[in-house]
C-alpha cells in the first residue's frame with residue numbers, strides 16, 4: 001500500500017534540466033502589491049508561496065532563485081506585509097504572500113491582509129499552484145487551517161512544502177509528516193505530493209524548481 005501524500009519523487013534528468021533552465025533565466029523583484037488593482041497583468045503562469053510568518057517563505061524563494069537577498073528574509077515576523085511579485089525570465093511570476101498567524105499584528109492590519117489574500121487567491125486566474133509552507137518542527141497548525149480552507153473554497157490546488165527540514169532530525173520526519181498527511185486528507189484542493197525542503201542546506205530545491213517548471 002502506498003502512503004497518501006507521499007513525498008514528491010526526485011525529478012528525472014529532463015525535469016531537473018527544465019527546472020534549472022527556467023530558474024537560470026534570472027529572477028527579479030517586480031513589485032509589492034497592497035491591493036488587487038496593483039497586480040501586474042495576468043499574462044503568464046504564476047505560483048505563490050503562503051505560510052505562517054517566519055516559516056521560511058522568503059528564504060525558500062531566495063534558495064530557488066539562487067539570489068541571497070532577493071526576497072528579504074527577515075528575523076522580524078510579519079516584515080513582508082505586501083504581496084511581492086518576482087519575475088522568472090518571462091515564464092513565471094513567483095509570488096511571496098504576507099505571512100499569517102503572528103500574534104502581535106493589530107486586528108485591523110490582519111483583517112486587511114485577509115481581505116487581500118482572499119481576493120488574490122480566489123481572483124487570480126493565472127495562479128496555477130499555491131505552495132503552502134509548513135515548518136517541519138511544527139506541522140500543520142491552527143493558523144494554517146484557515147488558509148487551507150480558503151484554498152479549498154477557491155479551488156486553488158495547493159502543495160505542501162515542508163521547510164527547515166535541517167532543524168529536525170531525519171528520524172523525526174515521519175512523525176510530523178504523518179500529522180501533515182492526516183490534516184491534508186480533509187482538503188480536496190491538496191495536491192497529493194509533499195516536498196521536504198531546507199533553504200539552508202538546499203534539500204528539495206531542485207525538486208521544487210522542476211515542479212514549478214513542469215506546470216502547464
Ligand SMILES: Nc1nc2c(ncn2[C@@H]2O[C@H](COP(=O)(O)OP(=O)(O)OP(=O)(O)O)[C@@H](O)[C@H]2O)c(=O)[nH]1
Nearest residue numbers: 053054055056057058059073074078080099199200
Ligand atoms: N535552519 C534553517 N533556517 C531557515 C530555513 N529557512 C528559513 N530559515 C530561517 O527562518 C527565519 C525566517 O525566514 P524567512 O524566510 O524570513 O520567513 P518568512 O516566511 O519569509 O517570514 P515573513 O516574511 O515574516 O512572513 C530566518 O531567520 C531564516 O534564516 C531553513 O531551511 N533552515
Ligand SMILES: [Mg+2]
Nearest residue numbers: 057058072080
Ligand atoms: Mg518573508
